Amino acid sequence: MTEAPAAPVLAVRHAQKHFGAVHALKDVSIEAYRGEVLALLGDNGAGKSTLVKCISGIHPLDEGEIVLDGQVVAIRSPAAARRVGVETVYQDLALFDNLTPAQNFYCGREIAFPAWLPQGLRFLRGRAMDQEAAAVIERLKVKLPKFDAPVALMSGGQRQAIAVARATVFARKVVILDEPTAALGVRESRKVLDLIVQLRAEGNAVILITHNMEHVIELADRAVVLRQGRKVGEMKPDRDNQRKLVALIVGAEV
Amino acid sequence: MTEAPAAPVLAVRHAQKHFGAVHALKDVSIEAYRGEVLALLGDNGAGKSTLVKCISGIHPLDEGEIVLDGQVVAIRSPAAARRVGVETVYQDLALFDNLTPAQNFYCGREIAFPAWLPQGLRFLRGRAMDQEAAAVIERLKVKLPKFDAPVALMSGGQRQAIAVARATVFARKVVILDEPTAALGVRESRKVLDLIVQLRAEGNAVILITHNMEHVIELADRAVVLRQGRKVGEMKPDRDNQRKLVALIVGAEV
Amino acid sequence: DEKIKIGFITKFPVPFFTIMEDAAKAYAKAHPEVEITFGQGTSATDIEGQIALIESMVTQGVKGIALTPVDPTVAPALDKAIAAGVKVVLMDNNIPDWQGRTALATTDNYNAGKIAGEYLKSVLKEGDTLGILEGVPGVPALDDRVNGMLEGLKGVNVKIVGRGTTKCTEELGISVAEDLLTANPHLKSIYAACGPPAAGAAQAIKNAGIANDAIVLVGFDFCCGEEEALTAGIEDASVAQFPAKMSERGVDALVKAIRGEKVESLIDSGAALVTKENMAQFK
Amino acid sequence: MAVLRSRGDGLFARASVIPLALRLLSIGPVLILVLLAVLFSLLTPNFLKPGNLGNIAAQTAVIAIVAIGQHLVILTRGIDLSVGANLALATVIGGLVFRSFDSAILVMLAMLLSGSAVGAVNGLVYVFGRLPHPFIITLASLSICRGLALELAIGHTTMRGMPELITTIGGASTFGVPNSLFVVLIVTGLAVLMAKAMVWGRWIYAVGGNPQAALGMGIPVRAVLVSTYVISGLCAGIGAIMLAGRTAASSPLYGNLLELDTIAAVIIGGASFLGGRGHIGHALVGAVMIGVIRNALNLLNVDVFFQMIALGLIIVMAVEADVLRNHLEARARVVQASRTQ
Amino acid sequence: MAVLRSRGDGLFARASVIPLALRLLSIGPVLILVLLAVLFSLLTPNFLKPGNLGNIAAQTAVIAIVAIGQHLVILTRGIDLSVGANLALATVIGGLVFRSFDSAILVMLAMLLSGSAVGAVNGLVYVFGRLPHPFIITLASLSICRGLALELAIGHTTMRGMPELITTIGGASTFGVPNSLFVVLIVTGLAVLMAKAMVWGRWIYAVGGNPQAALGMGIPVRAVLVSTYVISGLCAGIGAIMLAGRTAASSPLYGNLLELDTIAAVIIGGASFLGGRGHIGHALVGAVMIGVIRNALNLLNVDVFFQMIALGLIIVMAVEADVLRNHLEARARVVQASRTQ
Numbered sequence A, B: 001m002t003e004a005p006a007a008p009v010l011a012v013r014h015a016q017k018h019f020g021a022v023h024a025l026k027d028v029s030i031e032a033y034r035g036e037v038l039a040l041l042g043d044n045g046a047g048k049s050t051l052v053k054c055i056s057g058i059h060p061l062d063e064g065e066i067v068l069d070g071q072v073v074a075i076r077s078p079a080a081a082r083r084v085g086v087e088t089v090y091q092d093l094a095l096f097d098n099l100t101p102a103q104n105f106y107c108g109r110e111i112a113f114p115a116w117l118p119q120g121l122r123f124l125r126g127r128a129m130d131q132e133a134a135a136v137i138e139r140l141k142v143k144l145p146k147f148d149a150p151v152a153l154m155s156g157g158q159r160q161a162i163a164v165a166r167a168t169v170f171a172r173k174v175v176i177l178d179e180p181t182a183a184l185g186v187r188e189s190r191k192v193l194d195l196i197v198q199l200r201a202e203g204n205a206v207i208l209i210t211h212n213m214e215h216v217i218e219l220a221d222r223a224v225v226l227r228q229g230r231k232v233g234e235m236k237p238d239r240d241n242q243r244k245l246v247a248l249i250v251g252a253e254v
Numbered sequence C: 001d002e003k004i005k006i007g008f009i010t011k012f013p014v015p016f017f018t019i020m021e022d023a024a025k026a027y028a029k030a031h032p033e034v035e036i037t038f039g040q041g042t043s044a045t046d047i048e049g050q051i052a053l054i055e056s057m058v059t060q061g062v063k064g065i066a067l068t069p070v071d072p073t074v075a076p077a078l079d080k081a082i083a084a085g086v087k088v089v090l091m092d093n094n095i096p097d098w099q100g101r102t103a104l105a106t107t108d109n110y111n112a113g114k115i116a117g118e119y120l121k122s123v124l125k126e127g128d129t130l131g132i133l134e135g136v137p138g139v140p141a142l143d144d145r146v147n148g149m150l151e152g153l154k155g156v157n158v159k160i161v162g163r164g165t166t167k168c169t170e171e172l173g174i175s176v177a178e179d180l181l182t183a184n185p186h187l188k189s190i191y192a193a194c195g196p197p198a199a200g201a202a203q204a205i206k207n208a209g210i211a212n213d214a215i216v217l218v219g220f221d222f223c224c225g226e227e228e229a230l231t232a233g234i235e236d237a238s239v240a241q242f243p244a245k246m247s248e249r250g251v252d253a254l255v256k257a258i259r260g261e262k263v264e265s266l267i268d269s270g271a272a273l274v275t276k277e278n279m280a281q282f283k
Numbered sequence D, E: 001m002a003v004l005r006s007r008g009d010g011l012f013a014r015a016s017v018i019p020l021a022l023r024l025l026s027i028g029p030v031l032i033l034v035l036l037a038v039l040f041s042l043l044t045p046n047f048l049k050p051g052n053l054g055n056i057a058a059q060t061a062v063i064a065i066v067a068i069g070q071h072l073v074i075l076t077r078g079i080d081l082s083v084g085a086n087l088a089l090a091t092v093i094g095g096l097v098f099r100s101f102d103s104a105i106l107v108m109l110a111m112l113l114s115g116s117a118v119g120a121v122n123g124l125v126y127v128f129g130r131l132p133h134p135f136i137i138t139l140a141s142l143s144i145c146r147g148l149a150l151e152l153a154i155g156h157t158t159m160r161g162m163p164e165l166i167t168t169i170g171g172a173s174t175f176g177v178p179n180s181l182f183v184v185l186i187v188t189g190l191a192v193l194m195a196k197a198m199v200w201g202r203w204i205y206a207v208g209g210n211p212q213a214a215l216g217m218g219i220p221v222r223a224v225l226v227s228t229y230v231i232s233g234l235c236a237g238i239g240a241i242m243l244a245g246r247t248a249a250s251s252p253l254y255g256n257l258l259e260l261d262t263i264a265a266v267i268i269g270g271a272s273f274l275g276g277r278g279h280i281g282h283a284l285v286g287a288v289m290i291g292v293i294r295n296a297l298n299l300l301n302v303d304v305f306f307q308m309i310a311l312g313l314i315i316v317m318a319v320e321a322d323v324l325r326n327h328l329e330a331r332a333r334v335v336q337a338s339r340t341q
Ligand SMILES: Nc1ncnc2c1ncn2[C@@H]1O[C@H](COP(=O)(O)OP(=O)(O)OP(=O)(O)O)[C@@H](O)[C@H]1O
Pocket: A019, A020, A022, A024, A042, A043, A044, A045, A046, A047, A048, A049, A050, A051, A091, B144, B145, B153, B154, B155, B156, B157, B158, B183, B185
């Protein structure tokens, strides 16, 4: 599984991104392959989330290109990203506080009928969505207090579980997870890691951002390290080079 | 340092809390001592954040009492909590997106003059606050892109660092940290752990909520485990009983 | 020789003032040496707007201003205009206790209200009921129409069973009239202080299915649908002013005053009772 | 029991009271409306007369219909200040069409089109002009529509006459029930259906709840936003038909301050300017509440100036009563939950 | 270079242009105001006459002062719809006091007190009545104040006459500069000082930025909220002095639609209904912008109805121009940053 296939499903080439005077991405290039977990590592503020948001259409790149299945694509909006098969769990969650878990789950992808109408004009199948969403969240072993209450008041971990579950269900090609286990308990984290393994087995390219070295070493087939917006290294993470990896992240001598 | 002193600085007795039909705390009692780190553990939705919010005056308890230095106190608001010496870093951060890091840092505790006026009518010492806040955040080794920009657009870790730094500086008696390292990188997490050690050494009672067992075993003098709103155990965490602790958290057989 | 530039400011957009503007335009057409600049506020309470209009007319260098004052408090702005050498003619209403005007061309609203009151007196009996649809509370000209009507009604003991504010709109007129009719199913008469609520009341009477003869409806201004209501027989009478005459004579006085000629200081353009029979002559 | 005992438990001391209380309290703002109605019917016998209920329905119809469009806009964190002027313009355009074509259908179409077109301009300028808030564009639109309506109606400010179909819809009754009531119920029903049962309605709530997340989830945020302004405009157009029908006329001065009335109705009904919260049906309750208060004050023959004061006081008290109701409902739930453990 | 090249770089192709452009663009909404003024002075020579500038100052003073209070309220995510009626009530009360005591100080005090008292009621009912939004209470307050003012002024609708000190402040000039301009500058200066240099101002921004966090940080949120309504009321009281001075009278009809004008000024100045954003001084710019447009349309003799249309169009265009300015400023910064690497 560590052997990367010939052509990357997703490649970012020479990405540059400024926010006003902040230079968040400096000529970053990465590649992600099907059936592989790519860990994106780096200190706080290194530019990981920025890179992810550029790929998933939230920010436009200032310069550089995104290649999907060998074709240069212009991902102009998150909707476009989802359409070409890139599913993302954002670090800042992006839940709808006023909607229930199931409504959150299917937001933008509602199960609805009749099929011959444009999506917006279809009628919701509330029951079906409730049941399926409940089943998926159940798989993550997270207990929700009430399934028909808005998520506004749920605990940190409950919220994160809903967000992760949503992305994994709709994955088709590339799944990006920005610190998916940050708020999760021991057991729930385990479940998310299992899910990632499953996503990889299903042939997705998974891009995982995390600060947890244990998870990186356990799961990642390859790791790319950013530091202050620049790509400073790429390696196959394992127990042996864990120290080297950490040094690369923090920018210290090995 | 593991020997707890005679009288607890903070005690919660028989706390009960409902949110509508959700019974979030069921007769929970805990005690925290000066010079001790108490880990508050539990699955997602166990009630950890709820307990913390009750102590720091955000929610009123339905039943039960809070005892500070031997006296039953009614903590009716977060302001009251801060006044009696309870400082909290909330899981949902509580930053002001429209203010700069230094403004966030001192919000509600501004350095201002002249002293004979009520706080609200004093004039801000902007320079002094900027400098001191910068120094403290610097200690956490987090790089901020711009010190005079609102925190709205900062990275997840940068935001968390500001929130943690704020609480530690103003600590006087009890410091409560709700998942303070969840979004932090390897190095930044280390710095926060160092800070916690320092807070303990300064004689504070530290209550730490985290899902990271490594951190618990390394730091905590005592651990209390909640499950579905009920206190299910209390022990001194170390390598030997790590498995037992995890089992307690997830509710499995040992 | 040089043109005589004057400003013509009216209160707000309703047909009454549109008629006044049209008459002034006709006057300017007939007198090529007169150039008129028009201005209008946005509502019956747009005092600040009218002050701004007066000030900008002065800036533009007009020699005189003909104005329907929306409120007596525009007087200081007029004083400033006069200090800048501008002559002022008031139209439609006076500004009480203000000495600056060259002339006043008006229908005395109080007296006109009295005409309506006297008509009501002639058709109502002792103990009959009356509901009043007021205009915009606090606007003197409109309040005068009600007070004048009450004065004219003196002598027969008519019971006032309700007074509602309509802001001179048809929408509120119809609603208040409906509620009056509900609270007093045998209501004998309704008086409306402006045209639109009178038309609204006519519609309310019609919608409620009350016979035309069962109720006396008197309006004011003879505009905005009252003609149809009179024709249909639902409305019984209205009080007409003569805005065109008022405007023409006001502007004429202003032009003469600017030329240094002597003018009458009070020009009463009068008011008259309009009924189905005589309405043709007021169109 | 406890040291920190919460207020309100006393009220529910007898266990049997709770289910009933909860039942009553959870019907929402309607409860307050019912209480108001009871109060007014005690104060004046005229209030409950069938004819008067019909009047209330007719008087409230326009506010109610326009409030429903307003509510959709407010659900997306927006505001539509142009509704009143938009309605006036629609009646004027309808009146002009009527002068040339004696066709009820054409006149109604013209009003609906005019209303929606103004709404579309509001939405498009707001969204594609990247304006920070719809306040400015809809305020400008208020000014522009009012000006246009006056300009178009010049010389014949109030145009009398409307096709019979329209006066029947807006002014007549069927079996004593005003036809406008049916229109209100149909419009409300459609709006509730769209908001609750259709994907598009879900998107409106999503956009209001978290606009950024909605973008992130691939919801066509711009189209959703524009659509709410179009619908609000369409509702103004329907309101124009109702009002023109009721008065059998059109006027550029109609709909004065309708924006404030409709926003008040929406907020009284429990929606929030923060978006994404509130049931469409509640806007109807809010509108009826305003209508009922105005009507009762007229019936009670309250002095003109004091009416303004009373209207303000009663509205605040009604909203305050709803706050209390909410609070009691929450308490009752807690007590019930802790009893049934 | 790049595949995805951003628009706007072309504009800044010559490096030397950037610092100048940045300098110009970063002065904010003032830039748009200056552009408007240039346009109008080209269109009519009367615009720049000293007398006319004085007129603009006098005409704008009330909107500007009240807009500053409104801005503080909007900073906390609130809204104050009562300002216009509050101002009218204050002038009436001032007028009544003047009938009994010929003291400018007493009359001014009465107006300021009346204004602040209404503000205090707004704030207290909103905060302690736990109302979900200040819209309802301030709308009710509008209705109540207007009714009260009419009731109090009954029989003497317009009370002529004001003490000389007040007419001097509101209506006279010093060296050709209207005194009201000085008042506006002093009020703005004080407000900016409070908002930017005082702890209390910081708290206002904090409460607006994140009300829950403000509570969590121990900021006296309720007191802060109430204080903004009191100040908004106080500003209405100051506005009452200015208007009563300018007209040498008081009237219950003053301040009609002032709420919309002031909110528009605040939003044009760049504040957000989401709270916590916007510089107080910009409300002044917004107010002046509205004043300038109205004045210019009067000077240009634009037809009444068309004025309404033009006002709407120009305001939208001005806000749109500011959006563009913001965008260009951001672009210029990026280009500058990447050049200086
Ligand atoms: N929208 C934005 N506007 C301005 N600056 C931004 C914006 N988003 C991110 N930044 C800045 O860009 C830099 C990179 O941020 P980014 O969120 O990508 O970091 P990160 O690697 O995800 O860090 P973390 O591990 O803390 O989440 C930071 O300095 C951040 O402050």
